[in-house]
Amino acid sequence: MRSDKTYRKYRVIAGIAVLLVAGAVATSVFSANIPTSVLVGNSAPVVSAVAITSSTITLTAATTTNVFVQATITDNNGCTDINPGTTTILLYRIGYTSSTCLTGGQNSLDCYLATAFTASSTCSATSINTTTTFAVQYFARATDSSSSFSGSGWKATVIFKDPSNATGSAESGSSVVSTLNAINVTTSSINYGTVGANSDTGSTNQTATTTNAGNSSTTLQLSILATLWNGSVAIPTATSQAATTTAFTFSLTTSTFITATPATVSGFFLTAPTSTTNIAKATFWGLGVPSGQATGTYTGTNVFGALFQP
Amino acid sequence: MRRLTIPFLIFFAPFVARAAFGISPPFLNTDHLVAGTTYTQVVYLVQDQPDQDLNIKAILAVPAHIVPWISIDRGFNFVIPKGTRQFPVTVTVHVPDGEGIGKYSGNLSFTGQPSQSGQVTIAIGVNVAINLTVGTGIYEDFSVSMVTFPDIEEGWSPKAYVRFENRGNIPEAFNSATFDLYDKYDSVRLAYVTKQDGFPDTPPFTTKEYIVEFPTDFHLGIGDYWGSVNFYKNDKVIATQKTIFHVLKAGSLSTPLEMFFSSVKNNIVYYVIGLILIFIIVRRLRRKKTR
Numbered sequence: 001m002r003s004d005k006t007y008r009k010y011r012v013i014a015g016i017a018v019l020l021v022a023g024a025v026a027t028s029v030f031s032a033n034i035p036t037s038v039l040v041g042n043s044a045p046v047v048s049a050v051a052i053t054s055s056t057i058t059l060t061a062a063t064t065t066n067v068f069v070q071a072t073i074t075d076n077n078g079c080t081d082i083n084p085g086t087t088t089i090l091l092y093r094i095g096y097t098s099s100t101c102l103t104g105g106q107n108s109l110d111c112y113l114a115t116a117f118t119a120s121s122t123c124s125a126t127s128i129n130t131t132t133t134f135a136v137q138y139f140a141r142a143t144d145s146s147s148s149f150s151g152s153g154w155k156a157t158v159i160f161k162d163p164s165n166a167t168g169s170a171e172s173g174s175s176v177v178s179t180l181n182a183i184n185v186t187t188s189s190i191n192y193g194t195v196g197a198n199s200d201t202g203s204t205n206q207t208a209t210t211t212n213a214g215n216s217s218t219t220l221q222l223s224i225l226a227t228l229w230n231g232s233v234a235i236p237t238a239t240s241q242a243a244t245t246t247a248f249t250f251s252l253t254t255s256t257f258i259t260a261t262p263a264t265v266s267g268f269f270l271t272a273p274t275s276t277t278n279i280a281k282a283t284f285w286g287l288g289v290p291s292g293q294a295t296g297t298y299t300g301t302n303v304f305g306a307l308f309q310p
Numbered sequence: 311m312r313r314l315t316i317p318f319l320i321f322f323a324p325f326v327a328r329a330a331f332g333i334s335p336p337f338l339n340t341d342h343l344v345a346g347t348t349y350t351q352v353v354y355l356v357q358d359q360p361d362q363d364l365n366i367k368a369i370l371a372v373p374a375h376i377v378p379w380i381s382i383d384r385g386f387n388f389v390i391p392k393g394t395r396q397f398p399v400t401v402t403v404h405v406p407d408g409e410g411i412g413k414y415s416g417n418l419s420f421t422g423q424p425s426q427s428g429q430v431t432i433a434i435g436v437n438v439a440i441n442l443t444v445g446t447g448i449y450e451d452f453s454v455s456m457v458t459f460p461d462i463e464e465g466w467s468p469k470a471y472v473r474f475e476n477r478g479n480i481p482e483a484f485n486s487a488t489f490d491l492y493d494k495y496d497s498v499r500l501a502y503v504t505k506q507d508g509f510p511d512t513p514p515f516t517t518k519e520y521i522v523e524f525p526t527d528f529h530l531g532i533g534d535y536w537g538s539v540n541f542y543k544n545d546k547v548i549a550t551q552k553t554i555f556h557v558l559k560a561g562s563l564s565t566p567l568e569m570f571f572s573s574v575k576n577n578i579v580y581y582v583i584g585l586i587l588i589f590i591i592v593r594r595l596r597r598k599k600t601r
Binding site: 046048049051055058059060061062063065070072074076121124125126127144145146173174175178179180181182183184185208211213214216221223225262301302303304305306307308 | 332333339356357358395396421423424431435436458494534551
């Protein structure tokens with residue numbers, strides 16, 4: 001009885017052993033090594049938080065003004081995809097459109113394009129903060145309420161391409177470029193020379209050239225801030241200096257005299273510049289000296305006033 | 311009548327080529343004033359070659375009735391310091407209470423007065439056209455020109471910087487806002503915050519910049535996170551932003567004092583328990599002494 005039990009036990013153990021050996025043989029015969037690997041795919045960059053730092057852009061007469069565009073660039077592949085990436089930053093008038101600006105329509109009037117930014121933070125794992133500086137010209141088109149492009153505005157668009165040519169882009173909210181009314185008087189001197197008492201400059205005129213230094217059309221107002229003085233003696237203002245936009249012969253009866261009250265110069269109009277080429281116009285000046293005026297050197301101050309003409 | 315034959319010189323001394331001078335914007339137009347409101351506008355006097363101090367004289371030419379309404383923060387005689395290309399001048403119009411409807415126009419001029427003496431000089435002037443309309447109706451016009459997420463320190467709640475421009479004649483504020491917080495891959499939402507109050511008013515005709523905090527129980531550790539914010543007014547989205555922001559090490563942005571108060575605020579329960587324990591111990595010690 002006991003030997004039967006023992007025999008059965010041995011048979012079970014032997015069976016298990018056979019199965020194990022067979023399994024081992026089968027595994028070694030039929031199995032193969034399967035290598036494990038993961039291909040990390042490219043993740044497209046994301047551009048966000050694009051902003052023009054000023055909601056109102058104020059330009060500077062006859063020169064450029066720095067305008068800053070901020071953006072955050074993120075790439076889930078990390079800084080190795082951000083640092084060697086390429087970027088295009090556009091600053092443009094909305095009506096001009098980003099596509100026109102991008103495809104070679106760059107001008108200083110409506111569109112500015114940059115291909116590099118300054119990192120304003122270190123690349124932290126997957127993102128970097130950037131700033132781009134644009135030198136915007138004084139004649140860039142205004143978009144405020146009294147301009148020709150009222151209700152529009154300027155925007156920035158940032159386009160970023162990683163080394164695998166995957167692209168991300170975003171645009172900012174709009175900012176307003178303010179109207180700038182500005183002039184420059186480029187004439188270096190006005191010298192009436194020697195004029196006798198009870199005489200005038202006749203048909204000899206001095207010229208003073210005024211240029212438009214803003215982004216709006218403008219007219220000109222002339223006035224006398226300080227009359228011609230020599231110590232305590234003055235030449236009466238009312239009929240001394242005359243100015244027009246064309247050459248003239250001085251006349252007490254027909255000339256246009258400049259007084260302390262600003263007066264708009266008839267026929268003077270400067271259109272808004274569209275480039276750094278000056279939009280200029282001359283004014284012609286003459287002088288009359290009344291009888292009995294004492295000899296001497298007389299000095300004074302004239303005002304050339306810019307007057308916005310929409 | 312004897313003619314004076316002795317010649318004399320009227321000598322307009324050569325004046326140096328001068329800097330361009332201008333104003334931006336050259337107008338102050340507002341159509342929606344009502345009695346009791348205050349309107350402010352900044353105009354910039356601009357020049358390209360600020361080589362020396364420039365004396366400025368301002369002259370206001372408006373109907374006598376509204377002269378007391380208008381003031382200039384710089385006064386009517388001031389100096390633009392050497393080196394300043396853009397000089398802001400704030401013009402304030404305050405319509406008195408009880409003022410009736412009306413339309414008013416005028417001019418504000420600024421003249422640069424060159425400092426040279428003994429020479430005839432040419433001064434350049436600029437003008438601001440003033441056009442005011444005083445009415446009675448409510449006028450609403452506002453926009454949000456910028457929303458960004460400033461960097462914060464670990465443990466802080468997310469914040470949004472807002473620039474709110476109110477061009478209307480009544481105060482304006484958001485009604486509510488939502489903030490979604492995501493991980494640095496923008497794939498897992500970590501927190502969602504709604505805010506129903508605590509938004510500052512932006513007074514009429516002004517631009518206000520402020521920070522809105524979104525308190526959350528979620529602890530933000532050092533690293534990058536994505537945030538998505540929506541600001542609402544009258545159930546309408548007024549401003550939205552989605553971008554990444556950085557959470558920095560404690561002490562990176564705040565002063566030691568601010569850190570202390572922040573610590574107290576964040577651990578108020580422990581501080582209170584600690585204080586109670588100290589109070590009990592001190593009391594027992596006192597009792598022992600008295601025995």
